Amino acid sequence: LWCGAAFFFFCSTPFLLDWITRRYVLWLEYDPSTELFTARTFNIITQEKELTFSASDVTVPDIPGLLTSFHAKGNPLFVDATRVQDPDAYSKMMGYDKPLDLKLSSEEKDSQEH
Numbered sequence: 412l413w414c415g416a417a418f419f420f421f422c423s424t425p426f427l428l429d430w431i432t433r434r435y436v437l438w439l440e441y442d443p444s445t446e447l448f449t450a451r452t453f454n455i456i457t458q459e460k461e462l463t464f465s466a467s468d469v470t471v472p473d474i475p476g477l478l479t480s481f482h483a484k485g486n487p488l489f490v491d492a493t494r495v496q497d498p499d500a501y502s503k504m505m506g507y508d509k510p511l512d513l514k515l516s517s518e519e520k521d522s523q524e525h
Contacts, residue, residue: 429455434478434489441500448504450488462486466504481505 437459438451450462464483471481478489481504495501502508 425455431478434487436488436490439490439495439501441497441504443500448483448500450483450490452488462488466506469504469506471505 433452433454436450436452440449440451441447442449447463447465450464452460452462454460462483468484469481472479476487479487480490480492481488490501492501
């Protein structure tokens, strides 16, 4: 019984760590000429994986989840905002340059439009 539990623990730990940390962006680059962002993350076998996206591909959740700053092309990503090298590009990506919408829900927006 103990051998089975130890085997399960040792086999499942790498997958659990991958599930938790795959969202962490190691490096975020911005190319002003194409206005594209490139996020680099690690996969389960510690190879770098790149995701290229534009600011329009980013959606910021109202309530962020575990290790999720935003979604880019449907992929949840986490960026430590204190380590961003270009704060202006980060602000553009996160939509901080857009007007603030203080509506509570989409139903409230629909009822006020009609």
